[in-house]
Amino acid sequence: MEQEATFNASKPRVVVKHPALAMASMLIGAFVGMFSETSLNIALPKLMVSLGVTTATVQWLVTGYMLIIGVILPLNSLITKWFTTRQVVIFGLLDFLVGAIIAALAPSFPILLVGRMIQGIATGLILPLMFAVAMQVFAPAKLGTAMGVCALVIMFAPAIGPTLTGLILAKLSWHWIFWAFVPFLVIALFFALTSLENVGELTRPKVDVLSILSSVIGFASVVTAVSFASSRGWGSPLVLGLLVFGIVVLVFYAYRQLHIAEPILNLKIFAKPAFRAGALMVMLDFGIILSAMYILPMYMQKGLLLPVAMTGIIMLPGGIVNALVSAVSGRLFDNFGAKWLTRIGFIIAVIGGVMLLTTGTHTAVAFVIAAHIILMIGCPLAMSPAQTHALSALTGPTSGDGSTIMNTLQQIIGAIATALATSLLSMGQAASHLNAQGAFTAGVHVAVYLPVVLAVIALVIAFTTRSFRKTEN
Numbered sequence: 001m002e003q004e005a006t007f008n009a010s011k012p013r014v015v016v017k018h019p020a021l022a023m024a025s026m027l028i029g030a031f032v033g034m035f036s037e038t039s040l041n042i043a044l045p046k047l048m049v050s051l052g053v054t055t056a057t058v059q060w061l062v063t064g065y066m067l068i069i070g071v072i073l074p075l076n077s078l079i080t081k082w083f084t085t086r087q088v089v090i091f092g093l094l095d096f097l098v099g100a101i102i103a104a105l106a107p108s109f110p111i112l113l114v115g116r117m118i119q120g121i122a123t124g125l126i127l128p129l130m131f132a133v134a135m136q137v138f139a140p141a142k143l144g145t146a147m148g149v150c151a152l153v154i155m156f157a158p159a160i161g162p163t164l165t166g167l168i169l170a171k172l173s174w175h176w177i178f179w180a181f182v183p184f185l186v187i188a189l190f191f192a193l194t195s196l197e198n199v200g201e202l203t204r205p206k207v208d209v210l211s212i213l214s215s216v217i218g219f220a221s222v223v224t225a226v227s228f229a230s231s232r233g234w235g236s237p238l239v240l241g242l243l244v245f246g247i248v249v250l251v252f253y254a255y256r257q258l259h260i261a262e263p264i265l266n267l268k269i270f271a272k273p274a275f276r277a278g279a280l281m282v283m284l285d286f287g288i289i290l291s292a293m294y295i296l297p298m299y300m301q302k303g304l305l306l307p308v309a310m311t312g313i314i315m316l317p318g319g320i321v322n323a324l325v326s327a328v329s330g331r332l333f334d335n336f337g338a339k340w341l342t343r344i345g346f347i348i349a350v351i352g353g354v355m356l357l358t359t360g361t362h363t364a365v366a367f368v369i370a371a372h373i374i375l376m377i378g379c380p381l382a383m384s385p386a387q388t389h390a391l392s393a394l395t396g397p398t399s400g401d402g403s404t405i406m407n408t409l410q411q412i413i414g415a416i417a418t419a420l421a422t423s424l425l426s427m428g429q430a431a432s433h434l435n436a437q438g439a440f441t442a443g444v445h446v447a448v449y450l451p452v453v454l455a456v457i458a459l460v461i462a463f464t465t466r467s468f469r470k471t472e473n
Helices: 002-009 019-051 060-082 085-105 109-137 140-171 175-179 181-195 209-232 237-259 267-271 273-303 308-336 338-357 365-392 397-431 436-464 467-471
Strands: none
Touching (some): 019 060, 019 085, 019 140, 019 175, 019 273, 060 085, 060 109, 060 397, 085 181, 109 140, 140 273, 175 181, 209 237, 237 267, 267 273, 267 397, 273 338, 273 436, 308 365, 338 365
């Protein structure tokens, strides 16, 4: 029996010639995707000037990208049952390459936005597939290391993205941000063509077109409504109409997923208290990180009047701390469980957010760095334990459903949080009677209330959830 366990632990579910080389294309593609998701934040002030657009308009480069990822992610399971691994990855990389070139050559904002949204399709395809393929091609005994490498790629890209973008913008135009993606994508494409093997079985299940349409229309309507609110106001008939319409469509979508035989997203798993609490904390945590990373670079450039290269350097310590704490928090969960890690994490996140509320036009750079670092200690400290706590409540096929749901909702929440932050920033800026620098800083203070409130809500969930007692000692 012991020998059989050793044998099984040393044998992957799917045998491929070179597992590491087979993964290379997806690792590089996922790195570029996550780099693209976070790196552009630092370039937004320069893009506003260069393209002659407002804050409300330019934030679509962030929300639009995340919205497309959020729309594609829940369809990934269906897509991989209709198309081979090689077909999906090669298409994704070619798609990203086309999107990057369109964005790099874009003469205007609409063309740039189209390029960004094309890139979002690729990230939505490759990101979940990377984890799914790793589960298949590596033996259980090596799976922890393999998944650790995948997670490190996801964490490392946001850590260095703002800094690299700042250095590019210090010497070159914003077009070079997208040209920088091209060589990495070409290398990834080479590995996909030469080393990637097909993993998984093509079953070609029935496609529920109504679920797909309601998912796309519902999420897109809600995110669009929140985005328009920053320029048109929350009382706008267009904003209210889109918001109500989107919510109604999403209610229909959720009802359908709960009542059809083969749902795109298995929403029934929300009935499990541990998954529900963990998933809510993960989504709120992601909203805190995305809204803060969106607000901070603009505050540094337009509130503190710092050059873009300096902004990138200032963002680096927090990014590195985020990656390091993310790497450690998984091991801490094994020893302490999610109960106190989530509570301590969100308390620290609240402290970091409150520190940002006290900033002004003459705040010391060291204080801003300290606030960012504290925020980046708290959020990842809670993230991995909350995610593991949620997924540990699921067994069998529902584990995959849980992962897909959390990845999807993270992107949607990220898009909504970014749009809400823009709306709050605009409201605070408009209400101020100070000069441009002071008014923008006043807007930043109003926007920072969003991550603080999200952290407080998450903290309340962490302290009140009863599922900790059932799943942990």
